[in-house]
Amino acid sequence: MSQTMKALVLRGGRAAIERRPVPAACPGEVVIRTTAASLCSADAACVSGKFPTPDGTVLGHEAVGVVHEVGALVSGFSVGQRVTVASTTPCGQCTDCQRGFSGHCGGTAWGGYTFGVSRDGSLAEYFAVPFARHNLVPIPDGVTDAAALCVPDTLSSGSTGPEAARFPLGGTVVVFGQGHIGLAATMTARALGAGLVVTVKARPGGEALAKTVGAHYALNLAKHDIEAEIRQLTAGAGADCAVEASGVVESFPRAVAVTRLGGVIAVLSSYSGPDDASLAIPLAQWGWGIGDKTILSTFQRSGSERLGRLLRLIENGRIDPTPLLTQRYAFDDVERALDHITAREPGHIKPLITF
Ligand SMILES: [Zn+2]
């Protein structure tokens, strides 16, 4: 009989720990023994049905661990090695992957996002990584499991907007939204050379954390006139870059408005709404169509080469994502961790779940 493991499984609209067989490595896969995991609102979306996810799927897309079994066609990894993998696990071979848009692997938006959605995920004692040669990366000795755990989704998603925006050295970056993705965007905007970073969220709270990870000013809609504040902080010019990581439809025109002529709006959010819904572009603040403002629609950039670069930033002390790990749970308590994230409990940014 095959060895069994504990896994967090979607069943009948809720998530619960079940016993499942330990996965065996297919030829292109590596099976990982999980040492730490996390979860986010995307897991809650799988449970609620916002991301259509079949019953019986093991949830989760953020984990670190050690190599347990290496598939016959995978080279470069050995049993016992510490590794992690991005939350998107593209094939690396299809047209979209080769064009550099591996998040949309296979020609559909989000197509590379399969862990815990269309295949078993990583909230389990063991999980299998597809296309392992492309997606799996070793964790340097100097990087703790906790810090590495922020790479698979938080840092690889949150850094994509600032990296794609290519704002000028010393430029001003405004980050809308201060969940784990917005906080990672804040951190990486600083690492990429922003001279002034301003964060914006809906309500007061979390200012200390935003400043710990790199914000110079932490504003909120309840207390501040955001456009006036940004104008004042930039001598009337506006920001070189606005990163929209709030996922709130009303934030998008605000991001356009605070961006200077010639600046970049980098959207990191997926907005929800009916198929005929639209985002508003405020015409005057858009420069009536000739403002040279660029809107980038981005999704996580993944793959082992990029993950290796993010891990290098941690290894060499350029960024420290561990302040985002605000709660700790044992895996047996993972259902409570998911409940807290689903309820958007104040102060709950990222859970560190240990095995
Ligand atoms: Zn996530």
Ligand SMILES: [Zn+2]
């Ligand atoms: Zn692909």
